[in-house]
Amino acid sequence: MGTATEAEVDNMVATVREGAGRATGETAGPAGRRSRLASATLVLTLALAAILAGPTDEAQAQFGYPPAGPGGFYPPPSECIQQAFENYLANVSRCKSIYCETWIWMFVVCDEQGFAQCEHNAQQVFDAAVFECKQWSVGG
Amino acid sequence: MRRHALTGWVLGVLAVVGSGGVIVLASRPPAVRAVTDGSPRLGEILRRHTASPQEHAEAPVRVLAEPEAEGMPAGTGLSDQGAALVSELVDAVRGLDQRMPAAFHDLAYQPMALFVTEARADVEGVTDALLEAVDHGGDRDRIRGSLLACAGALGLVEPVRARREPAGALHRAAWLGHAWTPDGSPVDGGVVLDPLEYLELQPRGGDPVLALRLGRPPPAPVRAELFQQVVQPASDLGALLDRDLALLALGTAVDVDDDVLGFLRGLLLDTEPTFMRLRPAAAFVLSRSRRPEAREILTDFLADRSLGEHGKTHARWWLGRAPAMPGDLMALLAPLQDPSATTTDRIVAVGSLLPRLAELGAEDVVTVEEVLALQVVEEPNDSARLAAVTVLAQMDGGWMRTSALDGVLRQDASAHCRGWAAVGLSRARGNQAAEARALLLGALPREADPVVREDIERALERLP
Numbered sequence: 001m002g003t004a005t006e007a008e009v010d011n012m013v014a015t016v017r018e019g020a021g022r023a024t025g026e027t028a029g030p031a032g033r034r035s036r037l038a039s040a041t042l043v044l045t046l047a048l049a050a051i052l053a054g055p056t057d058e059a060q061a062q063f064g065y066p067p068a069g070p071g072g073f074y075p076p077p078s079e080c081i082q083q084a085f086e087n088y089l090a091n092v093s094r095c096k097s098i099y100c101e102t103w104i105w106m107f108v109v110c111d112e113q114g115f116a117q118c119e120h121n122a123q124q125v126f127d128a129a130v131f132e133c134k135q136w137s138v139g140g
Numbered sequence: 141m142r143r144h145a146l147t148g149w150v151l152g153v154l155a156v157v158g159s160g161g162v163i164v165l166a167s168r169p170p171a172v173r174a175v176t177d178g179s180p181r182l183g184e185i186l187r188r189h190t191a192s193p194q195e196h197a198e199a200p201v202r203v204l205a206e207p208e209a210e211g212m213p214a215g216t217g218l219s220d221q222g223a224a225l226v227s228e229l230v231d232a233v234r235g236l237d238q239r240m241p242a243a244f245h246d247l248a249y250q251p252m253a254l255f256v257t258e259a260r261a262d263v264e265g266v267t268d269a270l271l272e273a274v275d276h277g278g279d280r281d282r283i284r285g286s287l288l289a290c291a292g293a294l295g296l297v298e299p300v301r302a303r304r305e306p307a308g309a310l311h312r313a314a315w316l317g318h319a320w321t322p323d324g325s326p327v328d329g330g331v332v333l334d335p336l337e338y339l340e341l342q343p344r345g346g347d348p349v350l351a352l353r354l355g356r357p358p359p360a361p362v363r364a365e366l367f368q369q370v371v372q373p374a375s376d377l378g379a380l381l382d383r384d385l386a387l388l389a390l391g392t393a394v395d396v397d398d399d400v401l402g403f404l405r406g407l408l409l410d411t412e413p414t415f416m417r418l419r420p421a422a423a424f425v426l427s428r429s430r431r432p433e434a435r436e437i438l439t440d441f442l443a444d445r446s447l448g449e450h451g452k453t454h455a456r457w458w459l460g461r462a463p464a465m466p467g468d469l470m471a472l473l474a475p476l477q478d479p480s481a482t483t484t485d486r487i488v489a490v491g492s493l494l495p496r497l498a499e500l501g502a503e504d505v506v507t508v509e510e511v512l513a514l515q516v517v518e519e520p521n522d523s524a525r526l527a528a529v530t531v532l533a534q535m536d537g538g539w540m541r542t543s544a545l546d547g548v549l550r551q552d553a554s555a556h557c558r559g560w561a562a563v564g565l566s567r568a569r570g571n572q573a574a575e576a577r578a579l580l581l582g583a584l585p586r587e588a589d590p591v592v593r594e595d596i597e598r599a600l601e602r603l604p
Contacts, residue, residue: 078494078534085491085527089457090341092484106411106448119484123523126487127556130530134559134595 077133084129091122315369318362319389321355329396330355331428333388338424341454342384357393366390367403373414384421391425394434401434408441411448419451427458432465439471453488460492469496469504476511476528483521490515490527497535509537513544522554529557533564542572546579549596558587559595566599577603 095118100110316335321327332355358366369386372379387407393400407415407422426438438459442452460472475481475489493508500508512535515528529548532541541564548561562583568576580600587593 082494089488093341103413
C-alpha cells in the first residue's frame with residue numbers, strides 16, 4: 001500500500017528538476033528529454049485514469065487499490081478515500097524528504113520552488129484518486 | 141559525453157553478467173546445504189523446489205497447506221503458536237522488498253522452508269538449525285536478518301549477540317526480534333506497533349525492514365540498550381531508520397513502563413533537531429497507547445505552537461486512526477480553524493477525520509459538520525476543498541451538511557467537487573432525502589459537465 005505511486009513520485013521529481021532547469025536557463029539534454037517524456041507519460045496516464053469510467057488495472061496499479069475480486073468486489077468508498085489520503089501524505093512526506101533537508105535550529109528549511117511543485121503534483125494524484133473513488137461509489 | 145555513454149553501456153553489460161554469476165553461485169547458501177546434508181528428506185524437498193524459483197517461493201505455504209504432498213506426515217502439525225509464527229515468517233519474507241529479483245527472494249525463502257519443515261518434526265532441531273544458520277549463513281544479510289529476528293523472538297539470541305551485530309539490517313532485525321509478537325497479539329501488556337505502517341509514511345532508508353509486528357515489551361536489559369540506541373546521533377537515513385525502529389521496539393513498553401512514557405514525552409518537547417527527527421516515531425507510539433496520559437501528551441504537543449510544526453502532520457494522521465478519547469477531536473480539527481495552517485495540514489486534517497466518522501456522537505457530528513461546511517465554502521485550494529467535500533459527503537449530518545453540499549453543487553468551479561457533492565446528497569436519509577432530491581433535480585438542468593450530470597442522475601437513482 002502506498003508504494004504504487006512511487007513511480008509517479010519519481011516522475012514528480014523529474015518534472016520538478018526539469019522545471020528548475022528551465023527556470024535557470026539550463027539547456028535540456030537527453031536526461032531532460034527523457035524526463036519530459038516521463039512527465040508526459042505521467043500526465044497521459046493520469047488523464048486516462050481520470051476519463052475511464054470503471055476501475056481499470058492501470059488505475060488500480062497507479063493508486064494502489066486492491067484489485068477487484070471475482071465477484072467484482074471493490075473496497076467501500078470510505079476505504080478507497082482513506083487510501084487516497086494516505087497516499088497523499090506518503091507522497092508529500094517524500095517531497096519533504098527530497099526538498100526539505102536543511103535544518104536551522106528547530107525549523108526545517110525547504111527548497112520552496114521544488115517543494116511547491118512536488119506538493120502540487122501530489123495534490124493532482126490525490127484528485128485523480130478521489131475521482132476514481134467517486135466512480136466506484138456511484139457504481140460507474 | 142559519447143565516451144561516457146559507451147563506458148556506461150560496458151559497465152551495464154558487465155554488471156548484468158556479473159550479477160547473473162552471483163545469483164548462480166549463491167543459489168544454494170552454505171547454511172542451507174549444511175543443514176540439509178543432515179536431513180535427506182528436507183534436502184529432497186528443497187531440491188525439488190529449487191528447480192523452479194516460483195514454486196520454491198511458495199514452499200513454506202505449500203508445506204503447510206499440503207503436508208502429504210510434500211512427503212510430510214499429516215497430523216503432526218505445528219502448534220497454533222508455531223503456525224502463527226510460520227505465517228508471520230512467510231509474510232516477513234514477502235514484505236522484505238518486492239522489487240528484488242526473484243532469485244534473491246529464493247535465498248531468503250530457503251531457511252524459511254527449513255524452519256517450517258523442521259518445526260513439524262522436532263522443536264529442538266529447529267533451535268539448532270536456526271542458530272547454525274545464524275552463525276554460518278553470512279552470505280546473505282537478508283537471510284541472517286530473518287533468522288536473527290526469529291531467534292530473538294524465540295529467546296534464542298541473548299542481547300550480547302545482538303550487540304555484536306554490525307549496524308544496519310541485521311542489527312535492527314536482532315532488536316526487533318526481541319519485541320516481536322508472532323501472532324500480532326499484545327504480550328505482557330505490550331502495545332502492538334506495525335513498523336511497516338509507520339514506515340509507509342516515512343522516507344525510506346534503502347534497507348529492507350522485516351514485516352514484524354511488535355507487541356512484546358523487550359526484557360529490561362534490552363530496553364536499557366534501546367534507550368541508548370535511540371539517543372545515538374544519526375545523520376544518514378539508515379541510521380535514522382535504526383533509531384526510529386529502536387524507538388518502536390522500546391515503545392511497545394509504553395503502557396507498562398513509566399520511564400518509556402516519560403522518555404517519549406521528553407522527545408516530543410525537545411527542540412534539538414536530533415531529537416525532533418524522532419517526533420513522528422514518538423507520536424506513532426503514543427497514538428497506539430491505551431493510557432490516557434499518553435493521549436494527553438500527544439494532544440498537548442499538537443496544541444503547543446512553541447514547539448514548531450515538525451511531526452505534527454503525521455501525529456494528527458495517526459491520532460485520527462487511534463480509538464477516540466475525550467478532547468482529541470478538537471486536536472484533529474485545529475488546522476481547519478487555523479488560518480496559518482498549510483494546505484497539506486488541512487488536507488491531512490480532513491483525512492484524519494475519516495476513521496472517526498462512524499463513531500462520532502451526536503454532538504461531535506454537529507461540530508465536524510459545522511467545520512467542514514465552512515471549509516467547503518472558504519477553502520481556496522481545489523484539492524483541500526475536494527478533500528473536505530469528499531469527507532462531508534461520507535458523513536451523516538443535517539441541514540448544514542445538505543446546504544453546504546448544495547452550495548458546492550451550485551457554485552463550485554471544480555467538477556470534481558460538484559460530482560462528490562452529488563454523491564453526498566444521494567446519501568441523505570429521513571427528512572433530508574426529499575430536500576436532497578429537490579436540490580439534485582434543480583441542479584441537473586444547469587449542470588454543463590457531462591460527468592457531473594451522470595453523477596447527479598445516479599445520485600437521484602440512489603435516493604429512497
